[in-house]
Amino acid sequence: MDREIPAKERLSKRLRVIPFVFLLLILLVLATHWLNSYLKVAIVRESDILTAPVLRGRMEGSFSADAVVTPLSSYRLEAMTGGRIEALFYQSGDYVKAGQTILKLSNDDLRLNLLAQEAAVTDQVNNLSNARILNNQSLQSQRLKIAEARNALTREQRMYQQKMELKRQGFISEEEYLLAEEDFRIANTRYEYLVEEASTDSLFRKQQLEQLAGAVKQLQLSLQQVRNRINELDVKAPMSGRITEMDLKLGQIIATGSLLAVIEDDNRYYLQGSVDQYYLGRLAEGAQARIRHQGTDVKLSVTKIHPRLVKDRIQIDINGDIPQSMKSGQSIAVEIITDSLEDVLYLPQGQYLYDGGGLWVYVLDADSKSAARRSIRTGFRNIREVEVLEGLKEGETVIISSYKALKDKDKVRIKGER
Known part of the structure; x- marks a missing residue:
């Protein structure tokens, strides 16, 4: 049979527990503070x-x-003339001097054009030479005709003056005098006509020769341009420096204006x-x-x-x-x-x-x-x-x-x- 615990005894036991509870709370607060400090x-x-x-x-x-x-100085080397790469003498990273050939291109169409231009220049030069020869021959012929006309005019003038004097003295008839005057006038007209014809013909032939000479000059300029383009097939370095960019292969087709290489002054x-x-x-x-x-x-x-x-x-x-x-x-x-x-x-x-x-x-x-x-x-x-x-x-x-x-x-x- 259970014994009933008096109320006073129960209170005494509870009072004894309170200090332990306070101590536990203090330890918990200290532990929390230490933990927070440790975590920080x-x-x-x-x-x-x-x-x-x-x-x-x-x-x-x-x-x-x-x-x-x-680089302070650099040059983008582009193809001035298109063609096929025949030879590569340098590659990216190499140092080149101004004027050295970097690569060589070939262009068959351009070489055929060169032959055609050379033939056209030769034909036109021959035409100019023939025209000059004909001009000289015509000039000599006209000079001869003018000289003959001048002599004939001098002769008819002298005859006319003689007939005029004879008529004044009454030794010849009026008709004979008039015939002498007509012959003089005809000779003078013929001389003036030949001089004018020679002047007109000389001007025409001079213009013709100038046109032929101009055509020859134009053809020669075209021929020089073709030769320059052929020379451009040998691509040379425009300045001394290091090739920093060049990605080319033998046999590669290069179009006009394509970038061939970049050369930089690496100093x-x-x-x-x-x-x-x-x-x-x-x-x-x-x-x-x-x-x-x-x-x-x-x-x-x-x-x-x-x-x-x-x-x-x-x-x-x-x-x-x-x-x-x-x-x-x-x-x-x-x-x-x-x-x-x-x-x-x-x-x-x-x-x-x-x-x-x-x-x-x-x-x-x-x-x-x-x-x-x-x-x-x-x-x-x-x-x-x-x-x-x-x-x-x-x-x-x-x-x-x-x-x-x-x-x-x-x-x-x-x-x-x-």
Whole structure:
């Protein structure tokens, strides 16, 4: 049979349980706090992070532009005359001197045309020679006729003057005098006619000779053009340089105007840059530029700003001592320097700024064994540094490697290498 427990005893037992409950609650709160603190702390190895100090000094205003290494002098060699490739003397990558034959073409139709043009020139030259001979013969004949007519006129004039004197003295009749006058007038008319005929005929033959000479000249020009086109079948280098583009094969048919090769002067280069229109207000000719090549800064300058925008970007030319080890067509980032700020705090640019939205960073403690998350405010930026306006002091050290692995922890514990 069960015994009934008095109410006073039951209350005493409950009171004894209360301290254990409070103790359990305190342990639970402490455990929760410790767990939350543990979850907000990231543990990394020292070798897995990069750090940088907060510096004070001069900060250059700049922006980045994409550029391509471009030769100062290049030539696109095109086929002036079509034909079939008979011989290739050079290939892409070879160096050629001006005047050297790169390849040889053949064109049978062009050579047949040359023969036809040469025959036509020969025939026309013969026609011109024959016309000159006939002109000289006609000129001599006319001169002879004019001389005979002049002599006859002189003779008839003398007879007419004699008959005139005899008639005045009454030794001859009127009829005889009139016959002498008529003979004189006929001789004078015949002489004038021959002179006029010779002049007209000379003018006509002169025009004929000029037309024949013009036709010969035109045919000779056509013949020279055909010869020039045949000479163009031997394709020569127009300048000294390196062949950077040529993809041809023996027997290949080449049309007039086709690209045969690209020759570039591989000793002199410039950078052809492309800048977003956002930076137009900060861009000026003469601005300093800089590239990083094999660990060294190379100083350059903007020499030309092209006047036209292409797809919201402006083209610029950048000149200077371009390293010889760079190759035509190589892409490279260029830093265009526009202005500068003096005596400012700054940090290096990096992915860590984008991971934190530019609003906070991890700052190392004095012992460099841990880092805490701290809010910052940034200002001016270039492609290398960012200005720090608030939140950091000169000499403090910041983790600048990516924050993605830290998962937005409040603190970072840094383990040394064993």
